[in-house]
Amino acid sequence: MSKKWDYKNVNAKNIPRGAVIPEAGTADEYETGGWRTKHPEVDKDKCIDCLFCYMYCPDSAVITKDGKLVGFDLKHCKGCGICAVECKKDAIKMENG
């Protein structure tokens, strides 16, 4: 949640000049997961943790730990399927939901 800017209480008088949002990284609060019709699922038996999916994901929604793929951030994953297409080991499948 924003610390400096409560957008629900903005009005015509207190709008920041030039449509500036007086803090950075606010895209994190924009939950694009609601756009999704399909979500990625990984088969860790096939996955070699090359992290191509991580590099290609346009929403930074591939979660890694210690250099290994551990899951997907479904609040931000739009279900575009780029990870599944780019996976060299055919380890990611797009499933409904």
Add this chain to the structure above:
Amino acid sequence: MSTVKAITGDAAVAEAMRSIEPDVVGVYPITPQTIIVEAYAEYVARGEVQTEFIPAESEHSAISICVGAAAAGARTMTCTSSQGLALMWEVLPIASGMRLPIVMFDVNRAISAPINIHCDHSDTMGARDTGWIQIYSENAQEAYDNFIQAVRIAEHPDVQLPTMVMMDGFVISHAIQRVEVLDDAVVKKFVGERKADYPLLDMDNPVTWGSFDGLGGWFMEFKKDQMQAIENAKRVSLEVAKDYAKISGREYGLFESYKMDDAEYAVIVINSTAGTAKTVVDTLRDRGVKAGLIKIRMYRPFPASEIVEALKNCKAVAVMDRVPGYVDIGGPLFEDVQVACYQEGVNVPLVNYIYGLGGRDILTSHIESVYSDLEKIAKTGKVATPVTYLGIKE
């Protein structure tokens, strides 16, 4: 202290830029503005200014560079003309919407087709409603003075809007005139340092610029706020003019009223033709004709009620547009003056002249014919031809 120099209009603008010494200049050359950027590139090469000078690959890039630099907190300038301004168009409302006080000089030139490098006002009249402040200049001295003042107007806390300053192509930009140039130190003290609201390079207070504002957002509130800001520019420009008079001895209003106090017949004009028209006013006054002239300086925001106040006692008024209106109700300045008169309930007969397109000469005889038309209109009280193309080859 100031120095009197014999220089072209372009050189006068370059002098002003050198004294202001903006942080960033993003430019692309185009006739008849090229001399300004060439001169400025020389100042940079000689180490006379510390400006980050970025020659872009197009005007679209030049103005985009300015947007980025101004958002970063830099005092930013550019220059252009004609097709160059047309190519910048997409970015102009972005600069004003983001409230970036970029200062631009545009040397007025016709828009193609047919190709024509000479003066008319089609370029900046096409950009009149992009949220930029527009200030027009009769001669090199005014171009110099307006450009320096534009920095203070644009960056004023109550305004924070981009500003374009204009003069006529070739007849002013390339003609050598007498110009009083202020000392660099005097200009630097006058413009001061830019204080940006949300500088992008302030790493301790990171912000988001250029975010999306959709259906549930505040788009209309932003636009209303912007409207108020540009209206504030009227008051601010007069305050800045008072300060500028202290260092230069020259004070400017929203427009110049020339022999308007008891005028019965008035012409409203923009830029260099005002000089020609003043000569005609003097000649007519010698003959006992009560002629007057209004020369627009600030066109956006438009000083509507102030202009109506100046012309309300006239018997007839001619508005001269140096741009083809493409509508049979006349050019943009004519429309603005008509609307202003209607809103104020002033019913002076108004007539429009389209003149000087593509650098076509405007002679004293042409302007005398306009005043003579006004005398006829005043006698009959009727405007038979609302819009006339002046000096057409028959």
